[in-house]
Amino acid sequence: MILITGATGTIGSDVVRLLVARGVPHRALTRDPARARFGPGTEVVRGDYDDPESLTAAATGADAVFMVNAPGAAAPGAHDRALLAAVGAAGVRRAVKLSAIGTGEPGSGRFSAWHVPGEQALRDGPLRWTVLRPSMFASNFLWWADDIRAGRPVPDQYGGGAQGVVDPADIAAVAVEALLADGHHGRTYTLTGPEALAVPDMAACVGKALGREVASAEVSEADSRAFVISTGIPAEFADGVLEGLAFVRAGGNAVVTDDVERVLGRPPRTFEEWAREHRAAFA
Numbered sequence: 001m002i003l004i005t006g007a008t009g010t011i012g013s014d015v016v017r018l019l020v021a022r023g024v025p026h027r028a029l030t031r032d033p034a035r036a037r038f039g040p041g042t043e044v045v046r047g048d049y050d051d052p053e054s055l056t057a058a059a060t061g062a063d064a065v066f067m068v069n070a071p072g073a074a075a076p077g078a079h080d081r082a083l084l085a086a087v088g089a090a091g092v093r094r095a096v097k098l099s100a101i102g103t104g105e106p107g108s109g110r111f112s113a114w115h116v117p118g119e120q121a122l123r124d125g126p127l128r129w130t131v132l133r134p135s136m137f138a139s140n141f142l143w144w145a146d147d148i149r150a151g152r153p154v155p156d157q158y159g160g161g162a163q164g165v166v167d168p169a170d171i172a173a174v175a176v177e178a179l180l181a182d183g184h185h186g187r188t189y190t191l192t193g194p195e196a197l198a199v200p201d202m203a204a205c206v207g208k209a210l211g212r213e214v215a216s217a218e219v220s221e222a223d224s225r226a227f228v229i230s231t232g233i234p235a236e237f238a239d240g241v242l243e244g245l246a247f248v249r250a251g252g253n254a255v256v257t258d259d260v261e262r263v264l265g266r267p268p269r270t271f272e273e274w275a276r277e278h279r280a281a282f283a
């Protein structure tokens with residue numbers, strides 16, 4: 001029995017889908033089971049990081065857990081620590097944590113420290129653990145849909161900085177391997193796509209999928225703060241986001257690894273494949 005946190009989210013929902021396909025018993029945690037949409041093969045359980053008893057109940061009878069920190073204002077490591085306390089008491093033996101590329105790397109901005117305490121708590125604890133540090137999710141670029149549909153250039157807030165953008169489906173597939181197969185204990189995988197791409201490259205991939213040109217327009221460093229706030233990011237988080245953008249602009253996230261291929265035995269999917277598959281969202 002595998003407990004999936006973040007089961008309604010980007011990676012967790014794909015992990016659920018893969019476990020359904022493989023017929024592996026699993027339990028999907030959400031704060032609101034009435035709102036969640038899962039098929040009959042999935043056991044749904046209510047749970048909230050702010051309600052430790054709900055986590056203990058959700059973990060009872062589970063063998064392994066997929067750990068997803070919810071984005072937001074919680075103290076770094078708080079969600080991981082709450083979950084680890086609950087799954088430890090319930091006798092869970094294995095954990096796979098969704099972290100992020102560049103975690104704790106100097107110069108990558110204050111938000112890169114977000115997963116440090118949770119990773120440390122996992123490594124220091126008794127469970128068999130695997131940490132996944134994915135690069136930028138390809139699915140983030142669904143935020144371009146309105147611009148592309150309206151024929152506007154997509155914003156390039158990364159100043160041409162390339163990133164090893166990764167298909168969420170590959171992250172989920174690696175997570176499932178680490179949850180089910182042996183040989184991943186004590187490993188930290190940095191999960192990227194097969195190439196480092198800047199925004200103009202990615203816009204061209206979406207354009208190819210649509211059969212028309214998709215242009216991009218650089219957001220200058222001077223306009224970056226206003227841009228970040230215009231995306232709905234609260235002002236108190238803007239400085240941390242800007243530090244992250246500066247790191248990418250300077251080439252800090254132009255990282256490509258072969259970890260997806262080493263775990264899955266096949267190359268990671270390209271951004272172009274992802275764009276073709278999600279063509280309808282932009283068309």
Ligand SMILES: NC(=O)c1ccc[n+]([C@@H]2O[C@H](COP(=O)([O-])OP(=O)(O)OC[C@H]3O[C@@H](n4cnc5c(N)ncnc54)[C@H](OP(=O)(O)O)[C@@H]3O)[C@@H](O)[C@H]2O)c1
Nearest residue numbers: 006007008009010030031048049069070099100135136137
């Ligand atoms: N986006 C990227 O490019 C990227 C790259 C690298 C790493 N990451 C990491 O990926 C993780 C997930 O980020 P995401 O933006 O993709 O979010 P997400 O997983 O799509 O959504 C957040 C999930 O958290 C759950 N949640 C929210 N508050 C909760 C609470 N109080 N208790 C229990 N569950 C709660 C939500 O479930 P319910 O609403 O159903 O309760 C939802 O399933 C983050 O830790 C982030 O650092 C993201």
